[in-house]
Amino acid sequence: MTSPQIILAADVTTNRQHANVAEVEQRLGSLELILGISAVRKTVLIIVLAVIWQVYASYLDNPLLFPTLSDTLTTLYDRFVDGTLPSRIWTTLQVLITGYVAGTVLAAILTILAINTRIGTDFLETMTAMFNPLPAISLLPLALIWFGLGASSLVFVLIHSVLWAVALNTHAGFLGVSRTLRMVGGNYGLTGLSYVMRILVPAAFPSILTGLKIGWAFAWRTLIAAELVFGVSSGQGGLGWFIFENRNLLDIPAVFAGLLTVIIIGLIVENLVFQTIERHTIQKWGMKE
Amino acid sequence: MTSPQIILAADVTTNRQHANVAEVEQRLGSLELILGISAVRKTVLIIVLAVIWQVYASYLDNPLLFPTLSDTLTTLYDRFVDGTLPSRIWTTLQVLITGYVAGTVLAAILTILAINTRIGTDFLETMTAMFNPLPAISLLPLALIWFGLGASSLVFVLIHSVLWAVALNTHAGFLGVSRTLRMVGGNYGLTGLSYVMRILVPAAFPSILTGLKIGWAFAWRTLIAAELVFGVSSGQGGLGWFIFENRNLLDIPAVFAGLLTVIIIGLIVENLVFQTIERHTIQKWGMKE
Amino acid sequence: MLQAIQQNIDPTAGLPDVKTASEARSLLTVDKVTLRYKTPNLLITATEDVSFSVERSDRFVLLGPSGCGKSTLLKAVGGYMAPVSGSIHINGRPVKKPGADRMMVFQEFDQLLPWKTVLENVMFPLIVARKLPRREAEARAKEYIDKVKLTRATDSYPHTLSGGMKQRVAIARGMAMQPDILLMDEPFAALDALTRRQMQDELLQLWEDTRFTVIFVTHSIAEAIKVSNRILLLSPHPGRVKAEVIDVERARQEDGSAAALERDIHNLLFSESGHRE
Amino acid sequence: MLQAIQQNIDPTAGLPDVKTASEARSLLTVDKVTLRYKTPNLLITATEDVSFSVERSDRFVLLGPSGCGKSTLLKAVGGYMAPVSGSIHINGRPVKKPGADRMMVFQEFDQLLPWKTVLENVMFPLIVARKLPRREAEARAKEYIDKVKLTRATDSYPHTLSGGMKQRVAIARGMAMQPDILLMDEPFAALDALTRRQMQDELLQLWEDTRFTVIFVTHSIAEAIKVSNRILLLSPHPGRVKAEVIDVERARQEDGSAAALERDIHNLLFSESGHRE
Amino acid sequence: YAQEKTDISITRQPGILYLASHVMETQKLIEKHAAEDGLKDVTVNWRTFSGGGAQTDALLSGNVDIVNTGTGNLLLLWDRTRGKVKGIITSSAQPVIMVSRDPKIKSLKDIGPSDKIAVPTVGVSTQAILLQMAAGQMFGDSDLKHFDPNTVQLGHPDAMAALANKSHEVASHFSAPPFQYLEIDAGNHIVVNSKDIIGGPLTQATFFTTTAFAEANPVIIKAVREATVEAIDMIKKNPKDALSAYKQVSGDKTDLNTLVKILGQPDMMEFRTDPQGTMKFATHLHKIGTLKTMPAAWTDYYLPESADLKGN
Numbered sequence A, B: 001m002t003s004p005q006i007i008l009a010a011d012v013t014t015n016r017q018h019a020n021v022a023e024v025e026q027r028l029g030s031l032e033l034i035l036g037i038s039a040v041r042k043t044v045l046i047i048v049l050a051v052i053w054q055v056y057a058s059y060l061d062n063p064l065l066f067p068t069l070s071d072t073l074t075t076l077y078d079r080f081v082d083g084t085l086p087s088r089i090w091t092t093l094q095v096l097i098t099g100y101v102a103g104t105v106l107a108a109i110l111t112i113l114a115i116n117t118r119i120g121t122d123f124l125e126t127m128t129a130m131f132n133p134l135p136a137i138s139l140l141p142l143a144l145i146w147f148g149l150g151a152s153s154l155v156f157v158l159i160h161s162v163l164w165a166v167a168l169n170t171h172a173g174f175l176g177v178s179r180t181l182r183m184v185g186g187n188y189g190l191t192g193l194s195y196v197m198r199i200l201v202p203a204a205f206p207s208i209l210t211g212l213k214i215g216w217a218f219a220w221r222t223l224i225a226a227e228l229v230f231g232v233s234s235g236q237g238g239l240g241w242f243i244f245e246n247r248n249l250l251d252i253p254a255v256f257a258g259l260l261t262v263i264i265i266g267l268i269v270e271n272l273v274f275q276t277i278e279r280h281t282i283q284k285w286g287m288k289e
Numbered sequence C, D: 001m002l003q004a005i006q007q008n009i010d011p012t013a014g015l016p017d018v019k020t021a022s023e024a025r026s027l028l029t030v031d032k033v034t035l036r037y038k039t040p041n042l043l044i045t046a047t048e049d050v051s052f053s054v055e056r057s058d059r060f061v062l063l064g065p066s067g068c069g070k071s072t073l074l075k076a077v078g079g080y081m082a083p084v085s086g087s088i089h090i091n092g093r094p095v096k097k098p099g100a101d102r103m104m105v106f107q108e109f110d111q112l113l114p115w116k117t118v119l120e121n122v123m124f125p126l127i128v129a130r131k132l133p134r135r136e137a138e139a140r141a142k143e144y145i146d147k148v149k150l151t152r153a154t155d156s157y158p159h160t161l162s163g164g165m166k167q168r169v170a171i172a173r174g175m176a177m178q179p180d181i182l183l184m185d186e187p188f189a190a191l192d193a194l195t196r197r198q199m200q201d202e203l204l205q206l207w208e209d210t211r212f213t214v215i216f217v218t219h220s221i222a223e224a225i226k227v228s229n230r231i232l233l234l235s236p237h238p239g240r241v242k243a244e245v246i247d248v249e250r251a252r253q254e255d256g257s258a259a260a261l262e263r264d265i266h267n268l269l270f271s272e273s274g275h276r277e
Numbered sequence E: 001y002a003q004e005k006t007d008i009s010i011t012r013q014p015g016i017l018y019l020a021s022h023v024m025e026t027q028k029l030i031e032k033h034a035a036e037d038g039l040k041d042v043t044v045n046w047r048t049f050s051g052g053g054a055q056t057d058a059l060l061s062g063n064v065d066i067v068n069t070g071t072g073n074l075l076l077l078w079d080r081t082r083g084k085v086k087g088i089i090t091s092s093a094q095p096v097i098m099v100s101r102d103p104k105i106k107s108l109k110d111i112g113p114s115d116k117i118a119v120p121t122v123g124v125s126t127q128a129i130l131l132q133m134a135a136g137q138m139f140g141d142s143d144l145k146h147f148d149p150n151t152v153q154l155g156h157p158d159a160m161a162a163l164a165n166k167s168h169e170v171a172s173h174f175s176a177p178p179f180q181y182l183e184i185d186a187g188n189h190i191v192v193n194s195k196d197i198i199g200g201p202l203t204q205a206t207f208f209t210t211t212a213f214a215e216a217n218p219v220i221i222k223a224v225r226e227a228t229v230e231a232i233d234m235i236k237k238n239p240k241d242a243l244s245a246y247k248q249v250s251g252d253k254t255d256l257n258t259l260v261k262i263l264g265q266p267d268m269m270e271f272r273t274d275p276q277g278t279m280k281f282a283t284h285l286h287k288i289g290t291l292k293t294m295p296a297a298w299t300d301y302y303l304p305e306s307a308d309l310k311g312n
């Protein structure tokens, strides 16, 4: 054999192989399988945290500072049934969503301007650096002048808290879009708004989503803090007011019931809204593991 | 000519060309050149904003609500000279930086765990969804029990405000690192911490930097709000307390001088610290236009 | 075989002449173009003083060693970079910005929009740039996806495709647009011999049908001879025009002439001593 | 020329025999490996029941049409994917995770670390995986950067390089590591004819010096014949072993035999009617 | 007394209502009296807080030993801890005044449904409670919350700015010293005074602590009482010096004479150690359900040692 040789492979009987595959895939134990589901693991985690809360609070035995989970849950249930919490949640959510949407839209406008014009970039960068660190109370005087008392001032403050976080993340996401994709967009003759919406937004979607998540969280934080600062015309306060009022009345289980409500809503939004969006976008597109 | 032909190019005289180039590059007018410098444009922007402030405040003519810039600047100068502001800034910055660094380090630990273990991922995702929307006041009881009054409680609250934003951005950045780069890291036998530090961190640096920026801003916001809640032992309040105190004393120009200080520090950090980091990392590496 | 290698001829008689003559009617004129990249620490000249012109229905190949500036030249024609000196005109109008009249197939594998399936990727420019109605765009997209043998992957997202498959989607996308000029940067480099031959044939077939103009970067001299009617040879870093081969299609008729041309081009490109970048 | 095409022989006598005989001493054994990708909506089988073995100092080429699973196979050997069925062993130990004993040159252009210069990119694995002292690593890195003709770009960042230059850096990085097995996924696809030939020569020269083992994916049958001593031919989607060519290096001695082998392989791969994916 | 704590913390809320505590702090009166009672080397940490809620938390978490804030907070804590927090002594009982810029609003009767009254905290602040008590007197117990829809929450400085702004929708402010006098100076007029609602003075600044602390540290408690008495004496004797103490503690840059003028307003020198009007307050709080237990007498929520104060 002094020359090359070609050895043909025999045809493979694939059936046997497939049987083999099924076997391999069934090898996972049921515990492993159950723990493989992220929802299950998260539930376990939440239960563990709940137990820690209950045990630690019982050990502390200072119900005016840190009530047990069971007290909190009882109060939560009572306040739900008597209709207080649902109406507070509703009030808060209305303002929250208005402010969140407005902030996001403004962030979109700012970043679109920033990505298309040089002065827009400078404007966004400067404004972000200047206003992002400012606490909401600093906007109070201006909000009072412009919007008076009530929901519109709250929305204004909410916008302040959502805008910069979303804008920063979106802008950074836009700037990180790969050169090739940007050239592809230019190649299709896309410019301005349609370029941003059809190329940059989907390409920077992971960053945008992170910004939206952070913005959402900060909208909550700000709203709850701001309801205290901006006050309410009585009877129509939201969750923040509910917490504050009960703190003032030293009804601490109710305070924690309010906070727990915030946590629960946070979990719902994260797991139902954001995770669903993620699954149908960046995960499907292979932009995230 | 019925067959292919190769036509050789004459040697090009490059000298003439170079002269031409120099000409092309000098064609920019000096105004254009000056406006081409981002620092100059930003300065102009800031001056415009300052003028708007001054004019609007003069027009409003309600110094209890919104003082003019000139009043504010005068007060700022006075309070600087008499040593009040420097000592307040110093107090605030100490706590701020401690909290910021601690929050960032914790975020790093959480994301490193999250990227290396499945339970870490669940933990991070669940904790972020749960705690990120919680306002700082909700941590007050725990902070008081664990850390008492004083700087450590403030640091604790600061960590809460920095941690989730930085962790969310970092984690999202890690998950978005291209499959090829991750395989390269694995190929070098890098695992665990060294894999994260040597591959994921630089590759996700744009996201991390955004997270750090947002975290920084929120640390400020939180600190200024939290200083009111935690009180101060004699004479060592920070900027937040300065603002609150002067509001109570109806010294509104001083309130705005405090806010202006926050803005100025924000601008300095953004333009000196973050921009420098950016220029030496993601811009140099071509990860950002 | 190769009729004449014009050498040692008066410099002004060579390439410039051809250009001047064709200037008025050329589809694309690239005139003494120098392209540079500015990096923080240094200025990289990618091409220097490059001139050529492309006529309507030319199949024009850029051939040269790695890093000589072929992609850069293509990007300049595409409107993504402005020349430092010199000018680029299409139909007599200077190239200022990118546009769908010059569809580009990039060298990079990440040129597909990851949020669109193969079908949507091919349809997208048809809808946004060619303004075709959805139904028509879909029909045309499917036709071209068939041509590049990706029927099976029509509804896959790009991240589930192999390197070669991605490039074929990009080729389908470019060809489906039937642009004035198709700019292709090593489109077939990631393809196996058979698929490559099929793609070349598809390209030529399409050219027979629609007589579009294509500028094509390739590393393979054989491929250049197969697909082109004119070849521009570039010297290494910074890229300068070394020679131009015209009437390349003539080489295919009689067998052997193509091989000879290949050898000639090879020698011309690489015979120089000290070819280092 | 080609001595014998063994056909219509008892299926068990063919490839499996070769494998069984070599199993004990093989550097790498891939045994009945099936590789699948799980996507949200469907399961894609990339290769099915693929078996082969690579001996120490083999220059082993994987050849097959685009999308047949070559990259996937290479990734499985690299330890990035676990087979759905079958097993992969190196030195008798199952492959579980990636490691620097199997340096990989990827097909993608984004495999360089963008935050490191060319030099640092080549040095990095030498330092972290081979634990070379800095000075030595630098010397070795420079040597290999010279070999791939990128001396001029030593201190450039990857984003300032052309496609071919990036791939050459990756090649330098892989070769500088002198790993047990070098896995190369179409490393030369983005290179022009001359650079490609130089790289092939460098690879062979290096092999002469160190007798490392290399698994090499290429689309070019000629390249396969030039660089390999064994070629594995894969059928299209899902990739199955179609044939193996051994003693390939013999084809180079006498001229003409290589051409004949190329023709044979070509026919074998592509003659099938209805070759569509 | 060997086990008694010598390092104690007391909260401080800057303001003229807390003038006695500022004098005690600057003159180190608690330290002095503790020493006289045999407890040497007492150090008192004064920690500034912006409001009552945070002080409550600080006391409950054991971070401060004694707090100094309003009657409402004491009653609430006493109720919630089932008597484990009690008052030590009070130091001020000045009136709080509601002012208005709207000439139509001369008394509470003139408040229409669309008029807005600024209060520090809707529903729970002293001012809000006073409005409820007034409503009870005007419309009966069935309409205690008559004015609640009129109230809006604004901090005193913001409310003052609102009054100064003619176009602002808030034209009335249930204020507090010193803001009420500044507002009156600025041309606003008095609508109602807390004295009219309570029928006498209403205790403002109150020192209170946990019974556990009081039992373990009788000397400190005694010293706090004695120091308060002495501080009030000093204020009455020499208001100017007391105001300097206030200026030193709060950093207020207001001219001393202006402050003296404020102290010269009617009832502004009501610095007194006996709880005033607290049972009326408690009765109302119990009526609206805030207090779960109705104290039988004011002594229920003051330490036994304080029973001699003759409060009401």
Ligand SMILES: Nc1ncnc2c1ncn2[C@@H]1O[C@H](COP(=O)(O)OP(=O)(O)OP(=O)(O)O)[C@@H](O)[C@H]1O
Residues within 6 Å of the ligand: C037, C038, C039, C044, C045, C046, C065, C066, C067, C068, C069, C070, C071, C072, C073, C107, C237, D159, D160, D161, D162, D163, D164, D165, D190, D192
């Ligand atoms: N973004 C960039 N910034 C700076 N320099 C660059 C950039 N892109 C390319 N270059 C440089 O310009 C020169 C030409 O690059 P170009 O990509 O045009 O080469 P090419 O001919 O396409 O090579 P290849 O065949 O390897 O793709 C190279 O020296 C390269 O280093």
Ligand SMILES: Nc1ncnc2c1ncn2[C@@H]1O[C@H](COP(=O)(O)OP(=O)(O)OP(=O)(O)O)[C@@H](O)[C@H]1O
Residues within 6 Å of the ligand: C159, C160, C161, C162, C163, C164, C165, C190, C192, D037, D038, D039, D044, D045, D046, D065, D066, D067, D068, D069, D070, D071, D072, D073, D107, D237
């Ligand atoms: N990440 C992925 N997810 C799902 N399917 C994939 C993925 N990567 C590859 N595939 C599929 O697996 C098959 C084999 O892909 P692979 O990349 O191994 O091909 P290849 O032989 O390297 O092709 P090429 O020569 O074009 O690079 C293809 O059908 C492809 O669609």
Ligand SMILES: [Mg+2]
Residues within 6 Å of the ligand: C070, C071, C072, C107, C185, D162, D163, D164
């Ligand atoms: Mg190129």
Ligand SMILES: [Mg+2]
Residues within 6 Å of the ligand: C162, C163, C164, D070, D071, D072, D107, D185
């Ligand atoms: Mg591949």
